[in-house]
Amino acid sequence: MAQTTYVPVAGDFELIADHDITTDKNFASQSYWKGVAIHFFRNRRAVVGLVLVLAIILLAILGPVVSPYAYDQIIRDPANEAVVAKGIAPPGAQEGPFAGQLFLFGTDDLGRDLWTRTWQGARISLIIAFVTIFIDMIIGMSYGLISGYFGGMVDNIMQRVVEVANSVPRLVIVSVLAIFMPKGMGLVIVALLLTEWIGMSKIARAEMLKMKEQEYVLASRTLGARSMHIIFKQILPNTIGPIITQMMFSIPTAIFTEAFLSFVGVGIVLPQCSIGSLIESGFNNITTLPYQILPPIIVLALQMLGFNFIGDGFREALAPKLEDM
Amino acid sequence: MQMKNDRTILQINDLDISFKTSAGTIHAIRGVNIDLQKGETVAIVGESGSGKSVTMKAAVGLLDSNAIVNSGQILYRYVDDNGAEQVVDLLSMPKKQLRNTINGKHIAMVFQDPMTSLDPTMTIGKQIMEGILLHKDTNKQAAYDRALELLNLVGITHAEARMKNYPHQLSGGMRQRVVIAIALASDPDILICDEPTTALDVTIQARILELIKDIQRRLKLSVIYITHDLGVVAKVADYVNVMYAGKIIEVGNVNEIFYEPKHPYTWGLLAAMPDLETDDDRLVSIPGSPPNLLHEPKGDAFASRNAFALVIDEKAEPPLFQVSETHYAATWLLHPDAPKVEMPPELKARIARAQKEAEEYL
Amino acid sequence: MAKYILKRVGLALLTLFIIIFVLFVLVRIMPGNPFPSERMSADQIANKRAEMGLDDPILVQFGRYFVNLLHGDFGKGTSLYYGAPINTVLSTCISNSFRIGGLAILEGAAVGLLLGITAALNKGRFLDSFCTVFSILGVCVPGYVFLIFLQYFFSYRIPFFPYFFDPNRFMFSAILPSLSLSLFTMSTVARFTRNEMVEVMDSDYVRLAESKGMTGSLLVRRHILRNALIPIVTVLGPLIVDLLTGALVVEKIYGINGIGKLMVDAIAGEGVDYNYVLALGILYSALYIGIMLVVDILYGVIDPRIRVASSGEGD
16 A cells, blocks of 8 residues: 555654644533434435525515515405416416516416415415414423323323323314314314314323433432422433424424314415415416415415424434434 | 465455445445455454454345445465366356355355344245255255254254254254254355354353354355454454455454454454453443444544544554464554554453463363 | 323313313304204294204203214204205215225325335435425425315326216226325424434444344344334324314215214304304214324334333333
């Protein structure tokens, strides 16, 4: 090999003065979360997911704002009150009062701008998803942490409740709710609230059980820390990783459920719109305006993709495989 | 293909292996040479990540799919089914041929963790018989009898009843005995033991080592131990290869390595080994961690952790300097121009103590 | 083993009983008119209530309902349109839904397994990437969206398949809905199989088998498939449950007279009354619990680690 031909020069054979061997160059100064972030951003899919989700959130915020039309505005010719635009390239768009205006996604069967409606719908879907998942996280985590922390009888009873609650299909809950609740966003949110917390509570409980016997918790217990203090100050920070992962997988579920309920007709009521109700009206008009169903479906799919990728990336970043050494 | 001498059964020449990972290419094995003589025991010692397992996985064709063999040969001498002596290069042999002619039949492996190295969905009897049926032209009954015999050989009682057990019904030590039985199923000549006792309780460790030693004597096997535990090495090995960052940095017979180590890394390893006399606070560990082989180390890979590092260590990689007929070490300290550096006095005292004990014991 | 199964069955029945009770009480004490779709005078309503025993104490009502339920009788609907015995309506619906759902599961599991195995054996190559893309697509787009497209292209633009479900040509008209229903199962099973197999292929026991000299299809069949497929049973349960949900929209879109469509009507409050909601709720919960139970027991039967441990033979 080439390097064996190195010819020593004078001074080579001296001990290196004040040679510092105490610092570990490989593993020094890399905090846990920094490591997670490095792994996450090295994952191409996770980054794609993040970009997708951020782009959709941005468009959902800005889309309806920059649009000259309101999401429920039926675009009429000011002169004769006729609905001018109804199609992918509405007749009014080339000449007349709307010449030069852009209907990027076309207009729907009633002559409303689809671009505005799609992003308005995405906004509603995202709001529903984030609100429910956030509340579910709080409920689920508190439930799971308390159940796991106290153990024994408390845990036993609380877990039996979870078991029963987990055995009721979401559909059944929705159908019972639909008897006495008005249709709309509220119904969707309550339906999600009642089902999604279970997964979170299971994770929180499992983490709690794992953590409970560890030394630092025992230590603060012997020092006289109160139960609630231990749960929320000591253990909460350690459960955050798996909980965020679970959230990233719960959000798509919420979006899916919203779309499903709105499609079935118990979700968002007109003239409000969500991804699900947009898909439904697209479906109703598929033979006449087939393009109308595309924007909400594509947005739905991209949302799902994005959140799933982020969830996967996060899970892998929290427990990196050995191959990265 | 030529072997160094007639007694050599396995000879690894200049093995060089990289792994492609998402983070880049890891140069894991950087020119390794190891010889194994018939009937002898060679140990490969090193920290995790030093490449000791990879080296032996290459010999049995179990490298992960992202491994790239840059160069090298693994020559193996055996007597084929027709009674003719063959020398083959295991590295260049197609995988299928390797599985059919070498694996199990001539070279067998014992893995580190007996909890995970047995198929959980298959009875242990079936798992032992599988290897026999695969390589030997026998019927089921003969294979069954042979499996029973093997279970007895590895010291499992009530063998007949055990044949029907699933792995999870056995204790860790028992499982490792089963793994050894599987390895012995079709009379190999080389047994590669990859950390065979690391996952076991201390009391069981000793018994498993005794068992392997005993079987080696009876069946005239050549054994390669891969381990990070110098205690194991002292008990079983004839020759020791110390590996660091993908290279062999010191090689010698067991007395040379334990009583006259030359490489500062070997000093560190020996000093880190607990014994009865040393107080806890005098137990030294080697500072730092092995280099990240994603980046090719410049000069001596150990330099940054070496208290006795020389200026040249950061410029050029040391060659293997010969100490005795069998003893070599790759450190610039052995260069004639190097300053005289002695091993740390604590270690010297320990070695003297150990030597005295060994003499009394004999 | 028998003790284990008995215990699981007992627990499942207990859970079901609690759910039936809670559902019953909820539906009965809920505010609102139990006769939604009719115009009736206060007198008529009072009469009808008395006739149906709605004025008895709730526990008495529950006792009566539960005894009937044990005889397999869901009672009658309260509204005019759905006034017929619920059993009659349900039996047609169940038959349609189960046949299409069963088909969907078969298609999904079979194709998914095949795809997953192929991908794992060709890890890192084209087929693997194809499988990944396919399973991502199947997870990100709901099955009913596929049905909308299939219906549009293959029943409307190219009128090959019937536009709506036709019970007289069952198999032919079941193709589109069962296929779109199966997509989620298919992609999940494919992804799961692939990942399980890759993990098993990387396990020590497969390495040991290889070091014994096992290769090729023998290695795959004896060691890899068996170990990889056991955990798949666990996802199959939830998948079937998801399929039940998916069937709702699919049946609505394709005009299939099934329990899903009935459920949609119940949820949307389109003339379907309390008793239907109750009956469907019980049916769905029973199905759900039943599937989970079967999966649980099946897992115990095929995995020796659970099978043998629970029979108390280990040492």
